Amino acid sequence: MADYEFQQFHLPRGTSRSDARRILTEQAEYGFWELDRLTVRRDGSRRVVLRRRIIRQLRTM
Numbered sequence: 615m616a617d618y619e620f621q622q623f624h625l626p627r628g629t630s631r632s633d634a635r636r637i638l639t640e641q642a643e644y645g646f647w648e649l650d651r652l653t654v655r656r657d658g659s660r661r662v663v664l665r666r667r668i669i670r671q672l673r674t675m
Contacts, residue, residue: 617668621647627658634660 621641625634641647647664654660 617670618650618665619668620650621664621666623662623664625660625662629660638662638664 625637638649641664642649645664645666647666649662650665651663652660653662
């Protein structure tokens with residue numbers, strides 16, 4: 615089974631859709647994160663959960 619690490623952050627209500635897309639794109643390209651969950655709250659803010667796979671290396675000797 616794959617192991618993942620998670621990163622969670624908050625985008626305030628005033629964040630435009632294009633700014634949110636830019637932030638998520640940068641995280642995906644440079645940090646190798648993928649979107650796990652995006653929640654839009656009642657006040658208009660967004661809670662974002664990103665994940666990336668943890669690659670475990672086995673000892674060869």
